[in-house]
Amino acid sequence: MSTFTFTELSPISFLERAATVYANRYAIIDGDFTVTYSEMYARALRMAGALENIGLRRGGRVCVLAPNTHMLLEAHYGVPLAGGVVVALDTRLPAAELGYIIRHCGASVVLVDFRYRALLGHALGAMLSPAVMDSEDLESLLEWSPQTRVEVVDERSPLSISYTSGTTGNPKGAIYQHRGAYLQSLAMAFRAKLDTSSRYLWTLPIFHANGWCFPWAVTAAGGLHHCLDKVNPTEIWMALRKNGISHMCTEPRVLAMLADAPDAVSLSSPVRIFVGGAPPWSLVSRVSELGFDVQHLYGLTETFGPVAICEIPEEWSTLPREEWEKRLVRQGIPKHRRESDSGR
Amino acid sequence: MSTFTFTELSPISFLERAATVYANRYAIIDGDFTVTYSEMYARALRMAGALENIGLRRGGRVCVLAPNTHMLLEAHYGVPLAGGVVVALDTRLPAAELGYIIRHCGASVVLVDFRYRALLGHALGAMLSPAVMDSEDLESLLEWSPQTRVEVVDERSPLSISYTSGTTGNPKGAIYQHRGAYLQSLAMAFRAKLDTSSRYLWTLPIFHANGWCFPWAVTAAGGLHHCLDKVNPTEIWMALRKNGISHMCTEPRVLAMLADAPDAVSLSSPVRIFVGGAPPWSLVSRVSELGFDVQHLYGLTETFGPVAICEIPEEWSTLPREEWEKRLVRQGIPKHRRESDSGR
Structure with missing residues (x-):
């Protein structure tokens, strides 16, 4: 009897499949911005390349400060494709709490919608560590960045961190792993x-x-x-x-x-x-x-x-x-x- | 940071949930036989008890020779609830091939639809090892057998063996594990x-x-x-x-x-x-x-x-x-x- 072989469960596989099976179907409409699933996957691979170029490494955290834009959606694939962990920030939080989360999760990179640059500036204050990229710069990078794809080697590794807010204390982060997110998505x-x-x-x-x-x-x-x-x-x-x-x-x-x-x-x-x-x-x-x-x-x-x-x-x-x-x-x-x- | 906790994936959990959430909904209709989901679960637990009583142990194989009856459906839960591996036999196979499969999988028990007792007799021939229970005897046992539930401790452990047939050689068995069957079912x-x-x-x-x-x-x-x-x-x-x-x-x-x-x-x-x-x-x-x-x-x-x-x-x-x-x-x-x- 030969041994079983297994594939690590990860919701990233949904986009990989969609890029083949639904290649020419629209994936995202966001105002004038539209992409098909094959385009969305290609962009996610290049987002991963861009993130790697500015220093993201496996397990690194990438905060995203944006409303429900295509950038935030795409980061749910581009960040893990670079081996990173996506942390979507609540755009309604005061700067001090945003700063707390960015520090607490140990962000390597912050992606920011260009309309939220000022808020992010207040949140970061004198913080030096995370690299910052706004949505306009990212869009230019997506034109020429190399495609990167870091394998998910353990389905129980972190995919995202979701912070609670609105409680009396500091925000608390819940870590989502690839396996759980795959199962919940299905x-x-x-x-x-x-x-x-x-x-x-x-x-x-x-x-x-x-x-x-x-x-x-x-x-x-x-x-x-x-x-x-x-x-x-x-x-x-x-x-x-x-x-x-x-x-x-x-x-x-x-x-x-x-x-x-x-x-x-x-x-x-x-x-x-x-x-x-x-x-x-x-x-x-x-x-x-x-x-x-x-x-x-x-x-x-x-x-x-x-x-x-x-x-x-x-x-x-x-x-x-x-x-x-x-x-x-x-x-x-x-x-x-x-x-x-x-x-x- | 505390560690993640995980539940082993097993399709048996679907029946456990159904027994609570869909308790009074019909689960199976088979001629005059009908059960609700709470009844189906109770019967599966007692089938597990009956199988344990006649010697089934964790990892043991239970062949089922039956057409698409409620017994065969219920065995897909009752057998794994006893820690066993269910092997559904093709009722159209000649006795010699059935005998080969029963021997090859190392069956501890064979459940047989009462209409297929003669065929099973030919298949077993002089074989002594597997205990045999027909559908009528099983039905009586389900009235008083104790309820048994063996935990799935590893989602990658065998749940069933499905034999191919109709090829030139002997039947070959494909082992299904709990995890794969859970994912395919969903x-x-x-x-x-x-x-x-x-x-x-x-x-x-x-x-x-x-x-x-x-x-x-x-x-x-x-x-x-x-x-x-x-x-x-x-x-x-x-x-x-x-x-x-x-x-x-x-x-x-x-x-x-x-x-x-x-x-x-x-x-x-x-x-x-x-x-x-x-x-x-x-x-x-x-x-x-x-x-x-x-x-x-x-x-x-x-x-x-x-x-x-x-x-x-x-x-x-x-x-x-x-x-x-x-x-x-x-x-x-x-x-x-x-x-x-x-x-x-």
Whole structure:
């Protein structure tokens, strides 16, 4: 009997496959910027080369200070392709906290959206160590940098660090390894029923738990990443009406803004929307009426995002509307449920 | 920094989860036999207890000689829950080859459908070693056997052995480990878009590459396993018409029989059908007209079943019908495809 052979699990493999299987499909639309999957992979390999050229080594940390732009999405591949660990920074944090995170993770490089250079300057203060590259300089480098690809030799090695914030103490970093991110990405693609016709709207900040692993999940399915210049109800409704969006993830606050927006109209085809937090059922009711197919999730930064999902059995569709909506906001089920509960 | 903790990947975990999350949903329908997921799990734990009682130890092989019955499905959980390795035997093999496999894998136990006792007798001949239990005796034992659950301590340990046949030499066994079967099951559930409303019709023999991992994939999604007493066009069409079947896997030969059957009618709702082998496009055309949503796969016993899939991009729907059908029978795409090929 010969021994088994194994491949290390890594979500980077999704882009490698997409570059072959979905080569000429659009991967990212971000305003005027568009790339196909073969272009996205080539750019990620050159981003890896550019990062290596400015000193990134295996295991080195690369902070990214940017809203949901193509640079931040691409860094989820380009950084690990250089053997690095991607750290997406919350653009809403004060400079002092950003500085704390950059120091705490021991960043070798900081990639910064050109609109956030001033904030980064305040965050870095007198710090000397990390090399800084803004999105405009990076774009020039991507034209001629060599392609680099550092093998993932251990699926249990770090892929990213996601910092929590909004607590009373200093931000805490949760390390995501390649294996866990691969499995969570597949779980999200499976549960969201993503496929090549999916158009995923980036409203959930990618710096929150690496966007619940959707930077990798959408790619695994060969779907389209649709970025927004500004994440506000007007922009979201514009994309929903004009760009054939099929999926998005969000939180109750954004859901409420969408429902209240003057632009709100009934959707021409249903949009599957994953909602974290604790949406009140009255809100679920309102957005369901607009044509959103709401599914409730619960998770943590420490769990790669969603860890519980409200699975909606077909029988619920026969329930009175109010009862149905109340069930939609359930969060998981108890581990030792009663046998007699025929709720699902 | 604390160390990561990991859970061993095993498709057995799908049933453990289903027993909680889908407790009262039907898991298997096999003629008059029906079980919910909580019942299926309880029975699998007792099957493990019964197997342990007759001498199965960790790593021991359990052959199962049965058509696509609930016993064979349940053995895909009960055997590994006892720490054993399940070996599904091809019921169409001559006795001599069955005997060879039973000896070659070193079976501790053989479970046999009561209708195949005579065949097994011929296969065993003068062999003394494996304990034999038929499906009727097993059913009685399941009423009082203790529940047993042996932990999977290494995801790379054997879960099943799938023997190839129909070649010129002796059958060869491919060992499936827990990790690979877990990943393939999730891939199948994702690609087939299985969910709790799925009703999977068991036409593909489970002894072929462990039914392409669908004994585990359907359970992962909380779908229904629908078994047939006899797999022939009349029985299949009956199930398609009356039982709300949503998914099935098959081969071109069965597909042709379905298309030619006098019972063939247009389906009231589309049935997603995964077809292996090499179906001619004219056949795909005929069954598509009946309402089957055909997707072509290619794989091997050695690859847990399907390893390539014809992904159908939405643009194909605008092609002339004949061109569209010809693309449906494609088998994968070349690794180094031409950039200029805008075929997908």
